[in-house]
Amino acid sequence: SLQDGKVIVWDSFTTNKEHAVTMPCTWVMACAYAPSGCAIACGGLDNKCSVYPLTFDKNESMAAKKKSVAMHTNYLSACSFTNSDMQILTASGDGTCALWDVESGQLLQSFHGHGADVLCLDLAPSETGNTFVSGGCDKKSMVWDMRSGQCVQAFETHESDVNSVRYYPSGDAFASGSDDATCRLYDLRADREVAIYSKESIIFGASSVDFSLSGRLLFAGYNDYTINVWDVLKGARVSILFGHENRVSTLRVSPDGTAFCSGSWDHTLRV
């Protein structure tokens, strides 16, 4: 998703653009792929999350089939489909997260508790059940029960905004990246922070984090244009990746774990 109001779907092997949709608002901040691969959801300063079915038919306009699903009272910072194409979880600058039914656009559950903008969310891996974690400008990471809307655990050890949260592959822990230049690992069963990934030389905020398939490596993109690779178990940095010419704003490991992709303010996506 781009700042000029467009959402683009790419083929990562051929580097070709497969689809492009122009959004009515200028700043698209969040996008997500449906589990089936047949639709995408995106949103931003328009305070909404819209779902677009993907079509390879050149005669059909994707914008025409757009469905507005979520409505918040402030910008949409993150969105994610749940296990099916039928429900979407959203996080917003209005300090709440919400679960929506895609078909009817109905609000199924709302999650109140953050004291400021919610910047990110991640769903627990399917084997572990109906919870998700969210991070916000109130420096907190909160774990929610999707069915009851209750916050089950909260963690407040970061010293600044939590920009990104990602579950450990087993679902028993999650990592968070923050503007305080650290990434931290929280264990859900011990209910506390168990590791902190930082170095005195790293002074810029971490904008995005993701784990490798086994959970041994933590990739984190920073505002100083680099990506640091951390050994999750030892707490030490394994590698530093240079290449981007501006802030790294997002990062994701591929589902099969063979590669990861980073997106940056330098207008490129690198695999």
Added chain:
Amino acid sequence: MSSSSTTSISQARKAVEQLKMEACMDRVKVSQAAADLLAYCEAHLREDPLIIPVPASENPFREKKFFCTIL
């Protein structure tokens, strides 16, 4: 004046309720939790292509060298 103090009282009440709920949680010792994280990692290490590199023939991102034959 009084409405702002009542909202902050109700907010404080909610916070106390939330903390009471969280205090009742069953917690696992960090030594146990850490051991479990380690065990998961060890168990899945072999499946991780970024830790144990896959042979070049199966790597979709390998450098592609095409050899041309002159007919």
